[in-house]
Amino acid sequence: MGLKDEIRPVGPNFTQTLALVVQLEPGQMIPPVIVQGLSELLPSQIIDMYPVWESLSVEVKRDLMTALIEAGESDFATDFSLLGIMALDDHDADIRSLAIDLCVHVTSGRHAALLLDMAQNDEAEIVRAAAIRALGTFVLEGELDKLDTALNDAIVDYLLHVVLSDDSLLARTRAIESLGYSSHPQVPQQILKAYESGEPVLKTASIFAMGASSDSRWRDHVLHELERGTIEDRFEAARAAGELELTEAVRLLSEIALAEERQLAGAAIWSLGEIGGKEAIRVLEALAERASADEDDDLLDVIEDALDSANAADGMIPGFDASDDK
CATH class of the missing domain: 1.20.1310 (5 helical Cullin repeat like)
Structure with missing residues (x-):
């Protein structure tokens, strides 16, 4: 766009x-x-x-x-x-x-410490869960060396404690999502445990965490959920495929991008842009033509943003046609 x-x-x-x-x-x-x-x-x-x-x-x-x-x-x-x-x-x-x-x-260390306190001590489950989810941003900041090491360690240790405890299902679900950004050696085991738990919301959270991890070990799990998962799991798998840049997912994502469910289609389109490559660009261009013919401007904006990302990944400048510079 x-x-x-x-x-x-x-x-x-x-x-x-x-x-x-x-x-x-x-x-x-x-x-x-x-x-x-x-x-x-x-x-x-x-x-x-x-x-x-x-x-x-x-x-x-x-x-x-x-x-x-x-x-x-x-x-x-x-x-x-x-x-x-x-x-x-x-x-x-x-x-x-x-x-x-x-x-x-808000990404200050002071705010991270406040969220950690709320996650540990707020009396309301909904607030604790929201704080635990928000701590994921700071786990990522820690991985990028943008957060005090001691504070990052305290956050990750607390999230692991929640996952391993008998805390509420909501709190454990949010903790798995936030831990996805962490390189702590215990995290992959906990993601897999959540995936195989038989608890639908934990499984969905684990797929989110797979994408957040940027770890290619989850390739087969993500591809499986793209093809056979529930709509919630397919949504998270569609996003994860883009975060993991799975070129093998382009065909499945292309099919999902045609889904009537707008959020699911949007996730697939976003991921096609993140993966890039000739096939993904070809699919996105075809989707753009279809959205234009349907006069679906909102969808067209989403597709054009994805095309910009895909072209940038391929070293092309969005909106620039090399054939014009001759």
């Missing part, structure tokens, strides 16, 4: 945003103007936001947090991190869990 010029409307000032926030009612759709006005807040604005936040009902807080998370997933130019940090100690467990998701781009 080529570069697009984007004109952003001028948002309200922060005082106006707060005035709109206090008028929100439970179940009301959060207006885009509020979402925009709460992005990239300054610390001083968070101080002003806090009493307003405390005055809101639990239902409105949940609605607002959900809207901000969805906005962050679709618009990478937004940043609600400080608001998320503010809400991490909210008295409502659902809001604390949502706040963890809102802090997805």
